[in-house]
Amino acid sequence: IQERQYYSFSVRVSGIPPENRGPGLVLIRRAAFDSPFPFTWANPYAGNLSVQIGADGSFSAPSVPPGPYWAGYTPAGAVRGGAQFLMADRNLEDVRIEVTPGIDLTGKIVFEDGSAPNLRNGSMSVFLSNMGVYVRGFSVAPSGEFIVPGLPAGPYRVEFQDSAVVRKVEINKRSFAGGEFELTPLDPQAVITVARTGGAIQGTIELQDQAKAYPRGMVTIAPLPLRPTDTPRRKYLEGNASFSVDRLEAGRYRVCAWLEEGSEVDRVLGNPQYEQKFGISCQAVNLSTDERRAIQLKQVSVVEFK
Numbered sequence: 001i002q003e004r005q006y007y008s009f010s011v012r013v014s015g016i017p018p019e020n021r022g023p024g025l026v027l028i029r030r031a032a033f034d035s036p037f038p039f040t041w042a043n044p045y046a047g048n049l050s051v052q053i054g055a056d057g058s059f060s061a062p063s064v065p066p067g068p069y070w071a072g073y074t075p076a077g078a079v080r081g082g083a084q085f086l087m088a089d090r091n092l093e094d095v096r097i098e099v100t101p102g103i104d105l106t107g108k109i110v111f112e113d114g115s116a117p118n119l120r121n122g123s124m125s126v127f128l129s130n131m132g133v134y135v136r137g138f139s140v141a142p143s144g145e146f147i148v149p150g151l152p153a154g155p156y157r158v159e160f161q162d163s164a165v166v167r168k169v170e171i172n173k174r175s176f177a178g179g180e181f182e183l184t185p186l187d188p189q190a191v192i193t194v195a196r197t198g199g200a201i202q203g204t205i206e207l208q209d210q211a212k213a214y215p216r217g218m219v220t221i222a223p224l225p226l227r228p229t230d231t232p233r234r235k236y237l238e239g240n241a242s243f244s245v246d247r248l249e250a251g252r253y254r255v256c257a258w259l260e261e262g263s264e265v266d267r268v269l270g271n272p273q274y275e276q277k278f279g280i281s282c283q284a285v286n287l288s289t290d291e292r293r294a295i296q297l298k299q300v301s302v303v304e305f306k
Contacts, residue, residue, distance in 0.1 A: 009085075012056075103188060125156065201221055215240055218234050256278070
């Protein structure tokens with residue numbers, strides 16, 4: 001065997017506030033690289049390396065193994081920034097990273113009648129080309145008030161899965177239907193209106209032979225088109241050849257019934273390489289506000305799907 005070549009990586013970081021002491025970068029080696037699709041970004045990290053940034057904003061890592069990386073500024077929060085890069089077959093010299101102040105998003109969550117919902121937590125996710133999908137969970141006070149500090153600007157999705165469905169987000173005098181909104185550094189104050197129930201998709205499944213003795217597998221309900229910040233809903237059969245998924249926003253969904261239940265589905269879900277096969281094997285469903293739709297599905301295996 002031959003030992004793999006290691007390379008050096010030098011960076012200059014700009015925009016660091018003078019009061020930030022001991023800043024650094026965390027180099028996270030990813031198992032997958034440079035894809036806007038959730039099935040890729042969901043792959044696990046494959047190790048990380050921490051390096052401190054010098055007083056002049058520079059640092060150098062002398063022995064970095066080949067692979068795809070995310071270099072993230074730390075401590076993250078009040079200041080955010082980073083870049084993704086590929087260490088292939090040579091040293092990387094004078095890579096530039098800019099950090100910017102994070103945004104503190106405050107606001108309140110209300111039902112359509114103005115009352116405070118009994119929600120404990122939610123999540124906000126954003127896709128940025130230099131960092132992929134960034135997800136932040138947050139807590140909700142009994143009054144419905146919340147604060148999410150240190151966010152990067154960009155297009156977000158807010159969700160309260162299995163708890164409530166988002167009707168609209170009002171922020172900086174703009175109103176966004178559903179859970180998608182744009183976050184900018186304009187002293188953002190948000191009002192998120194939710195409903196106890198939303199749309200629903202239910203149906204029955206024509207099972208494959210392997211699952212007929214005991215119905216197994218799962219159904220996925222994914223927004224169409226599937227954006228990086230979307231989280232497909234999953235319903236495991238567990239002995240039942242029918243399914244029902246509620247609290248869905250109005251919109252268009254792709255519904256698939258799978259024999260498998262794990263990561264093999266993640267690797268094809270949302271992958272444009274299989275777009276034609278999705279059209280044959282799954283169903284597209286248009287759902288209006290609070291509408292309930294009943295469908296029939298034929299179960300498919302990932303092996304046959306590919």
